[in-house]
Amino acid sequence: MKKSICLYFQVHQPTRLRLYRFFDIGKDSHYYDDFANRTILKRIAQKCYLPMNELLLEQIKEQKGKFKVAFSISGTALEQFDRYAPEVIDSFRALAETGCVEFLCETYYHSLAALGSEAEFEHQVLKHKTAIEHYFGVTPKAFRNTELIYSDQIGAKVRDMGFKTMLTEGARHIMGWKSPNYVYSCDFRSDLSLLLRNYGLSDDIAFRFSDSGWQGWPLTSEKFTQWASEAEGDILNLFMDYETFGEHQSEDTGIFDFMKALPKAVLGGGFQFVTPSEATRKLKPVADLSVPQPISWADEERDLSAWLGNELQQDAFNKLYGLEEKLSILADPMLWADYGHLQESDHLYYMCTKFFSDGEIHQRFNPYDTPYEAFINYMNVLSDFIIRVNNAIAEKQ
């Protein structure tokens, strides 16, 4: 059988918080920086989402359905498209109609609910599923958790929710001698297939593409196809942020030209493109994979340290999920929406203090000057939110 390539792109935009001061606590419960959110979204739509969607659509048509990709679009990104750039939704819809594009399911708020609360996790997954059905008329069958965070426990939960496929990182410390280029299963029951990111080939495109100091530079579709055919295994999972195209790697790096040439080169090199669910159908798991501690696709460590690595993040996380019990008896949709947005993993990411190794990439996406500012601002917002929750409970009683 032909070797497979599975392309999946993550689309996410956080709901950035406004500068929220102590003096605002108890007085003003609008938490978001609408201006920044709108401006950034519109910019990225112009530079990345719209041109790249168009490129993919052309390629699908040109390759007569042999070129396939998958997307996971977070609920917060969908909300922002709806509000600020509905034409992006239309262009994703056009991709959906080709039948060559799979939409994955994730937590609606791009949250760490899988680690914070089982009930909240379930709630957000269902909310996202409904949103995907609403926007694109398809029911997602494959799952990717926020930042590809995965553990045995999370895998079991996802399987129980009826998903057949889950995507995660081919983390070296988990894989050991095993190759990520095969399908694995969550455990011996083998009814949840795991697709593992090939971080080498993925990051060649996502991170190293424009690095002129890199020995692989400049990267061409022929060179990439050559590398892919040298790799052993059944399937190469290329998972990356969609913002790679036009935003992280700007247009003048030639990234669009590369992607335009890639499908033809790859198909010509004897590969086939598959979507995640297709991969599960076509390829049998070679073994099961044990992941007792959560892994992710972030940083060198491939663990949770970017979100929960320091005491600031842990305290914020604990305070946030400590509210779940109180919220469970409340039905106010405003409260629940804010609770969701406050769970976006980005807020914790901004508090990361791993300055020295991966600080650069952290800094690139960070609206705050220091993790401390991020923490103070977040806790001020959360303090106001806690007051609202307590007031709502007092009113109810």
Next chain:
Amino acid sequence: MFGWEFPPHIAGGLGTACKGIVEGLARNDVQTLFVMPSASGDEDQSCTTIINASDVAVAHVTSTVDEFIDKVKFINVDSNIVPYVDPEEYFEAIEKMKKEQRTETTIGFGQKFKFSGKYGANLLEEVSRYAQVGGTIAMQHDGEFDVIHAHDWLTYLAGIAAKELTGKPLVVHVHATSFDRGTDDMVDSRVFAIEKRGMEAADRVVTVSDLTRNIVINKYGIDPAKVVTVHNAVDFSGRENLQVERGVKDKVVTFLGRITFQKGPEYFIEAAAKVLKRTKNVRFVMAGSGDMMQRAIRQVARLGISDRFHFTGFLRGQEVQKMFALSDVYIMPSVSEPFGISPLEAMRSNVPSIISHQSGAAEVLKYALKVDFWDVDAMADDIYALLQYPALADFATKQGFDEVNELKWTGACAKLKKVYESVINQ
């Protein structure tokens, strides 16, 4: 009088104190010329005449050594040629000229130096330039004053230069020492040297508290006979307490100041954690910024109290009043505080205060609660008591309000006037 800043443009408390002092002196019939490195022109000059050192050209004029010794003319090193002149070199140059009996010096054009008047990286350079310009100003106004008064180390060299050139007595005013800015082994030796030199050259050293007086005597080796304490006061005239609508129902305990080692932020945080174990209806606020802020935030997170302990960052102008208006208890747990004006402001805003014994303010405030900075249990006790026992809080608020209203600059400056008189008559 040599100062570094004057309201409205101030970075620290020194400018506010200087304004209080010139006003208090005016009420005691003492006129002042106030020299500052960089005046903006919007300073209130009703009680003093402000001289902007940035406007004063240092004259490069031909002069004879004899004339110089007669203190008629002032010779300066050309700033274009020697970009950095430290005070040592400057005085050496003068001494050298005296020795060489050189009869003429070169001629240059009047040179103005633009001071930032801030506390930036080239502070030491500004300080030494200020000394040169200060000396020139003293010469130009020679007939108009009887005493030279210099506030804190930044201006001591200017004071010394003025004394050297005019022979008038010098009073240096110690608002803070190097020992209040760092620990004993972290003292900046250059600053210490300037401080010591100023105190030694002075005819009288005025300190803002007995605590500071002891430091001056013990750490700088100054003769106790010439060190006099004049406690700070505070000017509340024309100030209305703000009415601010509260967003939170909980009681608020506030720390307001630079978040640095000597302000004792970590003791406040520890005490806060202890209080929160006993009562939940309270929030703690740390207002300000400083080099210990990140550590403080980590400490708060580690103790798991970040939903009850808030940071505001640096507060400006009205925000400070607003913060007081939102507070139920004010706390100043300083490890070393020459005086500490903020509890007076808090008490004036009807906020009962807890201050450390290690602050100068503790010497004058009878109705503030006092604890040792390291005694977090006592601190927690006092916070809890002020929050839970209205009788205590009401008493401390009412008495404290009356007490701080009595601490007027007029009284402090009457004492200062006596200091002046003692050096003029010497």
